Amino acid sequence: MEAAQLLEDELLEKVMNGCTVEVPEDAIKERKLGLINSLTAQLQQSQMSLNDYMKYHNISQLEFDEYMERDAKKMLEGQAVLGKIAEIEGLTCNEQELNRELTEMALSYHLDFEQIIDALGDEGKDMIRQDILTRKALDLIVEHAVVTE
16 A cells, blocks of 8 residues: 555544444445455456455455455445535535546546446436545545644
8 A cells, every 4th residue: 555545544544533423234234245246356357256365364254244344334434524524625526527537437447438427327426426525525634634753
């Protein structure tokens, strides 16, 4: 992990330590399933199964499930905190920013711009807007952080 990512993670952790966030269990389960599906797809590209992954990391199914649930909850809590910061700070996502992100997605998936818009639908585009806002909120935290060694 690069230094900038480590700094962002540490700063977000410090911000979150001062917050109380309630995340619905259904949302945690949904995110956990998404994380597992994403990992499974990545592993399949490497000719590896989820069982192989757990054996390699010497973890049981229960430990894996607990880890994925903790990770899903932490991600959702972070998104909630960053979303609130974006709201309080009045951060916005304009059409140009959204289209730039959609264009990058289309290129990475080897799709036309219209294909990515059709694939995402309105709900997907709203999720991308929210991602942009959370990134802006995290950038704001990093920008105003006083880092001491």
